[in-house]
Amino acid sequence: MMLCSMALADSNLPPAYWSNRQLPDPKQEAQAQALMEQLRCLVCQGQSIADSDAELAGDMRDLVRRRIAAGEKPSAIRAWLVQRYGTWISYKPTAEPAAWPLWLAPLALLLVGAWLIRRRIRLKAR
Amino acid sequence: MSRAVRFAPLALLLLVIVALVWRLATPADTDVHSTLEGKRVPAFALAAGLPSKPAFSSGDLATGRPHLVNVFASWCVPCVTEVKVLQTLKDSGVAVDGIAIRDSAPELADFLLRNGDPYERIGSDPRSQVQIALGSSGVPESFVVDGKGVIRYQHIGPIEQGDVPMILSKLEKAR
Amino acid sequence: MIAETGLAALWLAAGLAALQFVLMIAALRTETEVSRAMRSIAVLQGVLTLIAFAMLIIVFARSDMSVALVFENSNSAKPFIYKVAGAWGNHEGSMLMWVTILAVAGAFLGLLAHRTGERTLLAALGAQAVLALGFYAFLLFASNPFARMWPAPPDGQGLNPLLQDPGLAFHPPTLYLGYVGLSVAFSLAVGALLTGEVDSRLARAMRPWVLAAWILLTLGITAGSYWAYYELGWGGYWFWDPVENASLMPWLAATALLHSINVLAARGALKAWTMMLAVIAFSMSMVGTFLVRSGILTSVHAFAIDPQRGTFLLALLAIYVGAAFVLFAWRGAVLKEGAPFELVSRESGLVINNLILSVILGVVFVGTLYPLFVEAVSGEKLSVGAPYFNAVAGPLALLLAALVGIGPLLAWRRERRPVLKKLPIPALLGATALAITIILWPQMNMLPRVGFMIAAYLAAASLLPLIGRNPLRAPFATWGMVVAHFGIAVALLGMAANAAFTVERLAIAQPGDILSVGPWQVQLQSVVPTAGQNFTAVEAELRATRGGDIITLSPQTRYFSDPPTATNESAIRTFWNGQLYTVVGKQDVSGAWQLRLWWKPFVTLIWAGGALIALGGALALVGRRFRFSFFRRREKADWRRERYA
Numbered sequence: 002m003m004l005c006s007m008a009l010a011d012s013n014l015p016p017a018y019w020s021n022r023q024l025p026d027p028k029q030e031a032q033a034q035a036l037m038e039q040l041r042c043l044v045c046q047g048q049s050i051a052d053s054d055a056e057l058a059g060d061m062r063d064l065v066r067r068r069i070a071a072g073e074k075p076s077a078i079r080a081w082l083v084q085r086y087g088t089w090i091s092y093k094p095t096a097e098p099a100a101w102p103l104w105l106a107p108l109a110l111l112l113v114g115a116w117l118i119r120r121r122i123r124l125k126a127r
Numbered sequence: 128m129s130r131a132v133r134f135a136p137l138a139l140l141l142l143v144i145v146a147l148v149w150r151l152a153t154p155a156d157t158d159v160h161s162t163l164e165g166k167r168v169p170a171f172a173l174a175a176g177l178p179s180k181p182a183f184s185s186g187d188l189a190t191g192r193p194h195l196v197n198v199f200a201s202w203c204v205p206c207v208t209e210v211k212v213l214q215t216l217k218d219s220g221v222a223v224d225g226i227a228i229r230d231s232a233p234e235l236a237d238f239l240l241r242n243g244d245p246y247e248r249i250g251s252d253p254r255s256q257v258q259i260a261l262g263s264s265g266v267p268e269s270f271v272v273d274g275k276g277v278i279r280y281q282h283i284g285p286i287e288q289g290d291v292p293m294i295l296s297k298l299e300k301a302r
Numbered sequence: 303m304i305a306e307t308g309l310a311a312l313w314l315a316a317g318l319a320a321l322q323f324v325l326m327i328a329a330l331r332t333e334t335e336v337s338r339a340m341r342s343i344a345v346l347q348g349v350l351t352l353i354a355f356a357m358l359i360i361v362f363a364r365s366d367m368s369v370a371l372v373f374e375n376s377n378s379a380k381p382f383i384y385k386v387a388g389a390w391g392n393h394e395g396s397m398l399m400w401v402t403i404l405a406v407a408g409a410f411l412g413l414l415a416h417r418t419g420e421r422t423l424l425a426a427l428g429a430q431a432v433l434a435l436g437f438y439a440f441l442l443f444a445s446n447p448f449a450r451m452w453p454a455p456p457d458g459q460g461l462n463p464l465l466q467d468p469g470l471a472f473h474p475p476t477l478y479l480g481y482v483g484l485s486v487a488f489s490l491a492v493g494a495l496l497t498g499e500v501d502s503r504l505a506r507a508m509r510p511w512v513l514a515a516w517i518l519l520t521l522g523i524t525a526g527s528y529w530a531y532y533e534l535g536w537g538g539y540w541f542w543d544p545v546e547n548a549s550l551m552p553w554l555a556a557t558a559l560l561h562s563i564n565v566l567a568a569r570g571a572l573k574a575w576t577m578m579l580a581v582i583a584f585s586m587s588m589v590g591t592f593l594v595r596s597g598i599l600t601s602v603h604a605f606a607i608d609p610q611r612g613t614f615l616l617a618l619l620a621i622y623v624g625a626a627f628v629l630f631a632w633r634g635a636v637l638k639e640g641a642p643f644e645l646v647s648r649e650s651g652l653v654i655n656n657l658i659l660s661v662i663l664g665v666v667f668v669g670t671l672y673p674l675f676v677e678a679v680s681g682e683k684l685s686v687g688a689p690y691f692n693a694v695a696g697p698l699a700l701l702l703a704a705l706v707g708i709g710p711l712l713a714w715r716r717e718r719r720p721v722l723k724k725l726p727i728p729a730l731l732g733a734t735a736l737a738i739t740i741i742l743w744p745q746m747n748m749l750p751r752v753g754f755m756i757a758a759y760l761a762a763a764s765l766l767p768l769i770g771r772n773p774l775r776a777p778f779a780t781w782g783m784v785v786a787h788f789g790i791a792v793a794l795l796g797m798a799a800n801a802a803f804t805v806e807r808l809a810i811a812q813p814g815d816i817l818s819v820g821p822w823q824v825q826l827q828s829v830v831p832t833a834g835q836n837f838t839a840v841e842a843e844l845r846a847t848r849g850g851d852i853i854t855l856s857p858q859t860r861y862f863s864d865p866p867t868a869t870n871e872s873a874i875r876t877f878w879n880g881q882l883y884t885v886v887g888k889q890d891v892s893g894a895w896q897l898r899l900w901w902k903p904f905v906t907l908i909w910a911g912g913a914l915i916a917l918g919g920a921l922a923l924v925g926r927r928f929r930f931s932f933f934r935r936r937e938k939a940d941w942r943r944e945r946y947a
Contacts, residue, residue, distance in 0.1 A: 012202045012229035015891045017254040021898070023808050034806075041685050043159050043264035047543055047602040049687070052536040054870075056229065057264065060255035085262035087162045092687030099676055099684060103669065107694050110664040114657045117132065121572075122650045123642040128574055133634040136578065137627040144620050146671065149678045150598045151612050157600065 012056060019066040020059030026070075033066050036075040039093045040065070040082065049092060158283045161262025161270075168196075168276045169260045173250025176227040176235050183224055183250030189276035193301040195221050195294070196270040197246070198258055200228045201238035203266040209285035210242040216291065217245040221298060225249040228258055228266055269294075273301035305369050305448040308357025312398075312448075315350035315405060316438035318343050319431040326428020330421065330496065337420055340427050341412035347434070348409025351402040358398055358447055362389040368454035371395060371447050377460035379836040387470040388461045393595055393611070394447035396474060400591065401437045403482040408434065411486055411511075418490070418507040425493030426486075433485055436618040444614050463837070463862040463869045469529030473522060480519025481552055481587040486511040487559065488584035491577045492626055495633045500573045505566035508580065510923060512563060516556045517919040523549050524912030535870030535885045537804070537900045539908060542691040545603035547670045548590030551663055555583035558659040561652050568714055569649060573637040575656060578630060585623045586663075592619055598674070644716040651709035658702045665694050696749050703756050703794060706787050707763030724766055732759030739802075746802050753798030760791035778925020786918025793911025799904035807899040810890045820901030822848045822882055829886065829895050837862045842886035842895060844873070857886045881905050 024030040037051035044055035050062055068078050082090050094100035163169075172184035188194050197213060199206045217223050225246040227235055235249065252258055261270065263281070271280040271294070280297045282290070322343050329336045361369045363386050365378040375392045376385055390396045408430040415423050441447065490508050494500045526549065531539040540546065559579040565572045593599055596612025643649040669686045676682055707728055711721045735758035739751045764787035767780055807819040811826045818824070827843040839860040846853050855873035862868070873884045880903035887896030 012200060013234065014229045014231065014253060016888060016896065021808050021887060021896045022810060023806070039687075039689050041687070045602070046157065046600045048541070052534065052538055052541070054535075057255055057258075060229075061259060063254055064256065064259060082259075085162060085260065086159055086264070087683060089159055089683040089685050092685050093689035094684060094686060099680065099682055103672055103686065103690060104694075106668045107661060107665050107698065110661045110668075111657075114661055118653055118657060121639070121642055121653050122645055124645055128634050128637065133631040137624070137631055140620075140623055140627055143671070144616070144624075146675055146678055147592075147598065147616055150674055151596065151609050151616060154609060155598065155600070155677075 016056070016059045017063035019063040019070075021062075022066075024066055024070055029069050030066075032075055033062075033069045036065055036069070036078060037062055039079070039091060041090050041092050043086070043090070159264045160283065161264075161278075161281050163262050163278050164281055166278060168270075168272055168278055169257075171250075171257045171260060173226065173252055173257060176225070176230060176249035176251040177232055177239075179236075180246065180249045183226065183248040185276065187224070187248060188272045189274070191274040192222055193274055193279075193298045194272045195223045195298065196272055197223060197225045198228060198261070198263050198266055198268045198270075199225055200230050200266045201234040202230070203228075205285040206238075206267045207242050209267050209287075210239075210245060212286050212288055212291065213245040214243050215288075216286075216294065219295065221295070222247055226252050226257055228252050228255055271297045271301055304357050304360050304364075305366070305450065308354040308361075309446070309448040311350045311354040311357065312438065312442060315347045315354065316435065316442060318347040318350065319405075319435045319438060322347065322431035323428055323435065326424055326431070329424045329428075337424060340424055344412030344427050344430070345409040347431070348406040351398075351405040355398055355402040358395060359386055359389045361448075362386060362395075365458065366454075367456070367458055368450055368452065370449045370451040373451060373455055373458045375458065375461055377458045377836070379457075380461060380466065381835055383468075383471060384461055384466045388465070390474050391461055391465045391470050393608075394441070394445045396478070397437070397441055397445050397595075398447050399475065399478055400482055401434060401441055403478055404430070404434045404437060404485055407483055407486050407511075408489075411489070415507060417503060419497065419499045419503065421497045422490070422493045422499045422504065425496045426489040427493075429489035429492040430485060433489065433622060436622065440611075440614050440618065444611055460836075460862070463860065463867050464533060466836075467529065467533060469525065469533070473525045473529055476518050476525060477522030477549060480515050480517075480522050480556075481549075481584075481590065483511065483515025483518060484552060484556055484584040484587055487515070487556075487580040488626070491580035492629060495577060495629045498633065498636055500566075500577060500637055502567045502570045505563045505576065509560075509563050509567065510926065512556060512560050512580075512583075513919055513923045513926075516553070516560055517916045517923065519549075519553050519556060520912060520916040520919065523553060524909050524916070527912070528909045532872050532874055532883075533869070535872050535898070537806075537883055537902065539800075539905075541602075542669075542688045543601050543603060544599040544670050545590070545594050545601045547666050547691075548586075548593050551666055552583050552586040552590065554659050554663040554666070555579055555586050558656045558663070559583050561655050561659075565649050565652050569640075571640055571643070571649065572653070572656075573639065574634060575653075577637070579656075581623070581626045581630065582663075585619075585626070588615075588619050588622065592616060593670075599670070646712060646717045646721070648709070648712040648714045648717070651705070651712050654705065655702065655709060658698060658705070662695050662698050662702075665698070666691065669694070692749070700749075700752055700756050700794075703760055703790055706790060707760050707766075710764075710767045710783055710787065725763060728759045728761075728763035728766070731762050732756065734758070743802065750798040750802040753794050753801070757791045757795040757798060760794070761788060764788040764791060779922045780925075782918045782920070782922030782925055784918070785921055786915045789911045789914025789916075789918055791911070792907050792914055793909075796904055796907030796909075796911055800902055800908065803903040804905070805901045807897075809897055809899075810892075810894045811897050812892075812894045815894075817897065817899060819882075819899040820880075820903075822846050822899075822901055824882075824884070824897075824899055826895065826897060827854075832858070834860070839871075840886065842884075842897070844884055844897075846875075846882060846884075853882075855882065855884045857884045859886055859888075876906055879903055 024033060038049045040050045042048050042050050042053035042055055042058045044057050045053045050058040065078060079091055088095055094103050168185050168188050170185045173182060175182040213223050223245045227249055267285050269282040269286055270278050273279050279301045286294060325336045325340055362372055362376055365376060365385060367373050371394050376388045390399045411430060412427055487508055494504050527539045562572050562576040562579055566576045592615040594603060595615060669690055672686050673684055676684055711724055732755045736755040739746055739754050764784055768776055768784055805820040807817050809817050811817060813826050813828050816823050816825045824844050824846045827845050829840055829842045832839050832841045837860040839858040841856050841858045844855045846855060853875055855875055857873035858871040860869050860871055870885050875882045880901060883900040883902060885898040889895055
């Protein structure tokens with residue numbers, strides 16, 4: 002089985018300061034955490050950077066926390082990263098046209114399903 | 128049950144199979160490419176990776192001469208062989224600059240001593256900040272940057288001997 | 303010798319499967335009397351594959367390095383249980399397990415099925431054999447587990463350390479029993495479509511198979527979730543990873559199928575839905591096995607990438623599912639539906655249940671494959687993950703959970719009584735829960751808040767079918783339904799509590815430092831090196847106090863050499879009101895240690911709920927086979943008595 006392991010070509014430097022420390026302000030930390038769960042790890046590509054043991058993920062967590070502490074909005078940080086890595090890096094599909102079918106899918110499925118069962122249920126009282 | 132409804136599952140299956148066949152035929156490229164090709168290098172200023180080398184900042188990339196920016200590290204295994212190829216490029220007149228990711232001066236010095244030193248400048252990036260700003264996702268990677276500081280090409284993975292002509296031509300185009 | 307025995311048994315089994323297929327054609331066309339022969343051959347096929355699987359386990363147990371698979375996935379230093387479980391911790395071995403279950407399921411179908419029409423049964427046995435044939439071919443030609451290597455190397459490359467866990471002994475076999483158990487439903491549906499005998503009798507014959515497979519699938523998924531939770535070291539229990547989704551989709555289809563079968567059994571209605579769901583459930587199992595083994599989707603679960611194997615599996619998928627869908631399209635016209643259902647009736651409730659489950663299934667399917675579609679069409683790479691699935695599947699699941707409270711109260715045909723009058727207490731409980739969350743935790747996110755409300759309401763509403771009658775006289779099947787639906791409420795409560803109340807503490811600590819997480823004060827006492835049978839480790843000793851309680855926890859980071867990797871061994875302590883979850887990480891530049899601590903109130907309810915759901919299914923399975931209730935004696939199955947479940 003292929004699983005992303007910790008010992009993948011590691012540097013000898015310890016993790017960055019803010020990669021494994023929480024911000025002192027709980028609101029900011031919650032914001033940072035929420036954003037980190039939406040960013041995809043570039044190394045362990047099946048996980049978010051919040052759940053990844055990879056060093057680059059740690060450095061990205063450090064980056065996110067520093068910026069949130071500096072007052073930047075999560076959406077701005079995400080946009081900055083998307084600018085550099087493309088939409089791949091955001092687990093949350095953005096508002097772009099390529100993602101519309103994803104959001105329309107549940108509605109479409111409900112409508113199709115309802116249409117398929119339209120004759121199964123008698124709606125008018127006898 | 129109308130004919131459309133009865134055949135719909137088959138139609139959907141066909142669609143899915145076609146997509147899966149396509150995916151098997153064109154395997155996914157697991158490299159994440161930087162989207163900054165064609166854009167200006169983001170501003171950065173890195174301290175020198177070694178006392179014996181000059182520091183490296185984005186201003187050094189807009190001097191009119193194309194550069195090859197190599198994102199590397201002393202702990203990176205494929206970088207060991209890549210350094211020799213970079214030496215070949217340097218001997219051909221290419222300006223090679225390095226960004227050392229998560230590295231320390233003594234280990235860098237040791238690495239260059241053992242493997243050779245093709246770098247004009249080496250910037251130290253201990254928290255991968257500039258690496259992230261460039262849209263790079265691992266070591267080693269290299270960027271061909273033209274004289275105005277615009278990124279022209281990203282090479283993911285080590286530059287091998289066979290890639291040298293291609294890199295040289297990219298640098299030519301970047302004049 | 304052992305390996306060759308296994309290989310020979312596999313070849314023989316494949317030959318028997320081919321024979322079974324031929325016999326089915328003969329039986330359907332010329333009405334030849336092959337019934338007993340078919341059943342016997344099915345049983346023999348099952349026995350042979352069991353022998354093959356046993357041989358594989360033996361070579362792993364003995365660490366026979368001359369077998370290539372053992373070399374690649376095992377090591378003589380491994381603890382014995384992981385030597386054995388390692389037999390199915392790889393592609394070829396797990397594929398052999400898949401085929402074994404397929405053949406054994408066919409054997410049991412041949413042995414036990416007595417309620418089905420004879421022609422339908424023969425067609426089903428033939429279909430099962432055809433399924434097995436393709437996978438035998440895959441094993442024998444593209445994934446031989448018994449391939450030898452000469453000269454035999456002295457020792458093996460070892461098993462991935464993340465798999466050296468009791469979870470490996472339990473999770474894959476249970477999951478596969480569920481996945482592949484659904485093949486029986488598939489085969490029965492195909493058989494019935496061929497013979498045209500789609501009726502309540504078929505439904506009652508299919509039901510125990512679907513129930514058994516569904517129970518095991520529920521347990522397998524629950525176990526997998528808990529395994530990931532304690533193994534991956536970050537406290538998450540579901541990641542919407544493509545392989546996780548691949549296990550969820552058959553489960554969703556099987557749940558819908560289970561309920562649809564009840565309508566077909568009781569009223570002879572929903573023929574098309576039920577047949578289609580039966581086909582889709584196992585199709586999803588096959589899609590899942592394709593996704594895991596072809597490497598086309600990035601996943602933490604994926605086996606090594608091999609596009610050649612992927613192509614073979616895709617071909618099998620296309621043939622089997624395609625043939626079933628063709629059959630459905632061709633024979634679907636003979637599936638005549640009766641009169642429409644009354645709006646307020648058990649049947650309508652189940653139809654809507656089916657609808658919502660199918661929509662959730664569709665959403666998970668679309669979300670999982672969408673990045674692939676987009677890349678094929680436009681070349682753009684986008685990612686679909688937890689944010690999407692939680693946002694879409696979450697509300698749908700909550701809606702379904704709300705309806706689950708009402709459905710079991712409805713009578714078949716037409717519910718004349720005002721059912722909603724039974725619901726004030728559950729509704730009140732739900733409203734109270736909502737009010738409490740608003741007052742005490744105004745900043746809680748919407749989804750957990752609604753989750754609490756519905757969990758409270760459903761916990762009460764699910765018990766209603768037992769109220770107003772002697773619960774001890776209610777059939778086991780009713781108890782099963784109540785327990786399973788109650789389990790949903792329990793799991794939902796756990797998920798909401800985890801989302802709303804988890805306290806996380808990440809810090810760098812020196813020995814002597816005290817960190818607070820929730821009601822706990824955790825002090826790092828020391829970090830010492832230690833070792834195990836095939837690893838070295840650093841172990842942190844933590845002393846945690848809460849009020850008067852004092853406990854010690856010892857999380858570790860383990861380092862393995864074959865293959866060289868590191869794993870987190872979290873230290874978790876469970877209390878009645880939550881879990882204290884601790885992980886030790888790397889050392890900082892100052893020599894201090896990274897600690898990750900979580901206090902997760904009521905998180906264990908998530909898996910307790912899953913276990914309850916499975917238990918409910920087990921009660922229903924036992925109850926239907928034996929028509930037990932606590933005081934009633936064993937009675938013959940009488941479908942006219944099916945009023946309550």
